[in-house]
Amino acid sequence: MRVAVISDIHANLHALEAVLEAVDAEAPDALWCLGDVVGYGPRPNECCAIVEERADVCLVGNHDLVCIGAIDVSMFNYDAAAAAAWTRSELAADARSFLGRLQPQAKTPLAELFHASPTDPVWNYVLSDEAASWAFQATEAALILVGHSHVALQIHLDHDLLAGGVARADAAVALSTGRWLLNPGSVGQPRDGDPRAAWLLLDLERMSGSFRRVAYPIERTQSEMREAELPEALVARLAFGE
Numbered sequence: 001m002r003v004a005v006i007s008d009i010h011a012n013l014h015a016l017e018a019v020l021e022a023v024d025a026e027a028p029d030a031l032w033c034l035g036d037v038v039g040y041g042p043r044p045n046e047c048c049a050i051v052e053e054r055a056d057v058c059l060v061g062n063h064d065l066v067c068i069g070a071i072d073v074s075m076f077n078y079d080a081a082a083a084a085a086w087t088r089s090e091l092a093a094d095a096r097s098f099l100g101r102l103q104p105q106a107k108t109p110l111a112e113l114f115h116a117s118p119t120d121p122v123w124n125y126v127l128s129d130e131a132a133s134w135a136f137q138a139t140e141a142a143l144i145l146v147g148h149s150h151v152a153l154q155i156h157l158d159h160d161l162l163a164g165g166v167a168r169a170d171a172a173v174a175l176s177t178g179r180w181l182l183n184p185g186s187v188g189q190p191r192d193g194d195p196r197a198a199w200l201l202l203d204l205e206r207m208s209g210s211f212r213r214v215a216y217p218i219e220r221t222q223s224e225m226r227e228a229e230l231p232e233a234l235v236a237r238l239a240f241g242e
């Protein structure tokens with residue numbers, strides 16, 4: 001079984017379309033989305049409709065939950081809160097009900113999926129060895145998939161030895177030994193210095209993973225954001241991937 005894994009789309013329709021074109025070229029058996037379909041970006045309704053139609057598994061993320069009013073916006077910084085308020089006013093009933101039906105974690109026969117981390121599926125960032133170690137202790141899954149940090153990661157645990165870190169574009173990992181925690185990176189707002197949209201292709205028969213990046217028309221998303229009067233810092237960061 002080959003699976004395309006996407007996360008943190010953040011209402012960036014042009015990034016999502018570019019990723020799905022690359023996904024379709026690989027013709028995987030399934031598409032899994034780790035959450036944060038909306039928040040920050042200018043096209044929340046379209047992204048919800050596409051993900052609802054295409055994803056075999058979709059989690060809900062912290063931004064999705066804030067944007068549908070399920071959790072309080074006070075956890076957000078000023079720009080994230082402003083974007084969430086805008087998104088809340090834009091979200092159509094269909095999109096709202098789609099997001100409202102999702103959970104922040106899921107189990108499949110070959111992997112466990114969390115928006116953020118097994119230690120807290122909504123909020124905890126896995127960005128340090130310590131956080132990764134806690135994540136491995138919180139579940140027995142051999143393969144853990146997380147999103148949330150917007151940083152593509154490949155972390156390996158073998159006989160108590162933790163290794164790995166940021167996954168660069170085109171990095172390939174062999175998943176056959178030990179346990180793994182992978183983050184595909186973010187489709188719509190990468191924060192690892194590479195502004196291209198990120199996704200991950202898994203081959204769960206051969207037990208391998210391949211980190212992918214795809215260019216998309218960033219300036220189109222930026223001009224839609226300016227038209228929507230979303231915070232300029234959120235517009236600017238897309239060009240730098242940080």
Ligand code: ZN
Nearest residue numbers: 008036063148
């Ligand atoms: Zn996110």
